[in-house]
Amino acid sequence: xxxxxxxxxxxxxxxxxxxxxxxxxxxxSEAHRALVADCRQxxxxxxxxxxxxxxxxxxxxxxxxxxxxxxxxRHGIWIYACFSGIRDFPIAQIxxxxxxxxxxxIENDVNACALAEKKFGKCRELNDFLWITVSNGIGxxxxxxxxxxxxxxGAAAEIGHFxxxxxxxxxxxxxxxxxxxxxxxxxxxxGPGIAKRYARRLQEQQKLNPSIPVxxxxxxxxxxxxxxxxxGDTIALSVxxxxxxxxxxxxxxxxxxxxxxxxxxxxxxxxxxDLLLPSLEKSFRSRLFQNANPSVKLEQTGLGYRAGLxxxxxxxxxx
Ligand SMILES: [Zn+2]
Numbered sequence: 590x591x592x593x594x595x596x597x598x599x600x601x602x603x604x605x606x607x608x609x610x611x612x613x614x615x616x617x618s619e620a621h622r623a624l625v626a627d628c629r630q631x632x633x634x635x636x637x638x639x640x641x642x643x644x645x646x647x648x649x650x651x652x653x654x655x656x657x658x659x660x661x662x663r664h665g666i667w668i669y670a671c672f673s674g675i676r677d678f679p680i681a682q683i684x685x686x687x688x689x690x691x692x693x694x695i696e697n698d699v700n701a702c703a704l705a706e707k708k709f710g711k712c713r714e715l716n717d718f719l720w721i722t723v724s725n726g727i728g729x730x731x732x733x734x735x736x737x738x739x740x741x742x743g744a745a746a747e748i749g750h751f752x753x754x755x756x757x758x759x760x761x762x763x764x765x766x767x768x769x770x771x772x773x774x775x776x777x778x779x780g781p782g783i784a785k786r787y788a789r790r791l792q793e794q795q796k797l798n799p800s801i802p803v804x805x806x807x808x809x810x811x812x813x814x815x816x817x818x819x820x821g822d823t824i825a826l827s828v829x830x831x832x833x834x835x836x837x838x839x840x841x842x843x844x845x846x847x848x849x850x851x852x853x854x855x856x857x858x859x860x861x862x863d864l865l866l867p868s869l870e871k872s873f874r875s876r877l878f879q880n881a882n883p884s885v886k887l888e889q890t891g892l893g894y895r896a897g898l899x900x901x902x903x904x905x906x907x908x
């Protein structure tokens with residue numbers, strides 16, 4: 590069946606036409622649009638129209654929408670996203686009116702990615718696993734007994750707010766998280782945290798040795814830090830090592846709690862999985878209750894940057 594997929598992120602929107610069946614998806618065409626911070630509902634709908642008009646004339650039967658923040662899939666409501674002006678947005682009804690009453694499925698983007706990994710990726714044979722998106726933020730999607738587990742208030746698996754750095758841990762103070770607490774995984778190991786840690790460590794080194802060369806100029810980004818690490822920069826390597834350690838710590842807590850078969854990492858920062866892997870594995874395995882979790886896997890997604898679109902496609906299979 591042909592479907593329209595809308596992958597709405599924090600900073601961009603991807604619209605795509607796809608073929609999807611129970612075991613695979615194929616992208617016919619896709620269009621990208623940048624989203625401004627504080628994006629309002631009307632602006633978003635205009636951008637969706639604009640992107641969809643670029644896709645060509647293939648007809649579609651269903652629409653799958655992945656959204657950041659809190660979703661109410663049953664009622665098709667986008668409840669909230671902290672970085673935008675979106676509140677209680679009945680997006681499914683509006684799109685259904687727009688597209689001739691076609692069935693519309695919406696879901697939180699991270700939950701949808703987890704579902705896509707189950708349908709199309711590395712976890713087809715697995716029934717209990719955790720997907721972690723590591724990007725500008727960190728989110729978790731749980732598959733338990735083969736289905737998305739959303740929790741009582743629809744916000745399960747908020748692994749980004751596991752406390753992983755404490756004031757008592759060492760010389761560096763924990764970074765404050767958007768949720769208000771200090772030392773959350775999201776604050777410490779998502780893109781902005783990686784950039785912040787790099788800046789701190791460079792500054793410390795420069796205090797000790799003012800003649801140390803400055804390899805890159807601010808603004809620092811996780812991508813720049815990863816590139817520097819690949820070129821052998823010791824500060825960047827140490828930052829990626831710390832990031833892996835913190836992600837491994839949080840993943841081990843989740844597995845010890847839920848006795849999962851796998852933890853899958855996706856998102857922009859997870860593109861540097863090879864740089865994270867040594868410390869990630871070490872930190873993860875060293876904290877696991879090994880006897881209860883003898884063969885749990887810790888891997889990068891098999892879906893690449895298309896995980897969001899794959900997620901939107903997977904949603905339409907359950908309508
Ligand atoms: Zn937090």
